[in-house]
Amino acid sequence: MANTVHVRKNDQVIVISGNSKGKQGKVLKVFPENGRVIIEGVNIRKRHSRPTQKNPQGGIVQKEMPIHASNVMVIDPKSGEPTRVGHAHVRDASSGKKKTMRVSRKTGEMF
Secondary structure, three states: OOOOOOOOOOOEEEEOOOOOOOOEEEEEEEEOOOOEEEEOOOOEEEEEEOOOOOOOOOEEEEEEOOEEHHHEEEEOOOOOOEEOEEEEEEEOOOOOOEEEEEEEOOOOOEO
16 A cells, blocks of 8 residues: 655645755655655755766766655645645536545645
8 A cells, every 4th residue: 555645746845854954846756655755956966877878978967866755845835834735625616526625724725
């Protein structure tokens, strides 16, 4: 059974603990199986790469590494502050089907 993660790809988040505390960025990739996320410009590490046909120069490449999802909070789209995420069940007006929407715990804004 896969773990659920409270952030999704393209969410704007802030890091709340660790070496990158206070940094903000967009979620590039989510790994729900081990509860980690890659955030743009956060937890950058240097990797040595051997020359290949694609990259004949080789050298040192900087790339973002994953951090645990518990160390990030979603930024509320309305207030711009970090918030917890809840869920609300909403009935779609046109089709009449139920949908689950994410809700900001701070402002009640749906996103």
